Amino acid sequence: MCIYYKNRTDLSYSSEEHIIPAGLGGIQKLPKNFVSSEFNNDISKLERPFLQDSLISAPREIVGPGKRGNLSSKKETKGKICIMKNNDDHYLGYLKKGRPYSIPTLKINTENGQSKFSFDATETNRDTIHTSFASYLQQYDTLIFRSLKDSTLSPKEKFIGIDVDKDNRVICYLASTNGDLILNNADSLNLAEFVRNIARQQAGSETHIPIVRGHVDWRNDYFRIFGKMAFNFLALVKGYNFAIHANFDAIRNWIVNGGENKYVKFDNESGDYFSTVNIELPPYAHTILLAGDNEFLVATIRLYEGASVEILLGESTNSGIITDGLICDWQQRKEYRLNDYLKNISQGSTPYNPLPD
Structure with missing residues (x-):
């Protein structure tokens, strides 16, 4: 029986x-028979x-880690393509490890007909970037179009950018003040052909260091991921039979279905427990704290030492007082249970001993 899909x-x-x-x-992971592959696949969509x-x-793109927690520079997380600003000019690009990159972009002024082609100053294939951009535009039927909008853009400014995603799909980004740009x-x-003409004229790239002005959002459903983390840790601490209690x-139903x-x-309001008791954490650590009395079980989660998120897990099931925690030092690929972490600190021993794999 899956601890999430009980029925x-x-x-x-x-x-x-x-x-x-x-x-x-x-x-750290739960034992294999705790969570079904079906739930795993379903919750991954959120x-x-x-x-x-x-x-x-934002912190994940700036400090890491990369895909699937990888610390290799080749696996660094690449942010979403967004509209970027440098002084009074705009480009299309993304953030990676805190550094902004611009993608090949054609900027068109619909009022005076002027156009400008630009790409990132670190681009190594400068001799072919114009022709590659043009070739992608010629393969119209294979392009995947995505709209971007920014109300601070001038209505006369239109942007066309091309990027190849991790699945080697060619994405054509169309940006304007209200996101209504269409390319037939x-x-x-x-x-x-216009971009090819630029290449024949041997126009170089514009060197620029763009400032990102994208946006991140917060949906109420994202709280379900915090709920899942807390419930996973509860299952690790108290075991399978405890986790499937009514x-x-x-x-459980809210994590699965929302609502x-x-x-x-x-x-x-309550502040950070570790700061309160003057305990130093690894830089940008993630923490889960679990506390319960004879009435309720509550968890508190902080990611990247950011804002605390409180999770009311449910009634305590007469299990007595519970106090436990998990500290994730993802930069050193180590995790610690709270009591082990505190014990090592009290003994003055560093580095701390990680949980067994």
């Missing part, structure tokens, strides 16, 4: 569930935008 029998168990998502550098588009995406086949061919059906959020909220 389903058509389930498989081919993978282990991370307590903290792998995309955030989480290491977890992916949580990692890439929410408030969490004939326009695409004409613009391709007292947790309410938050009215009665369980998770930002906590700006």
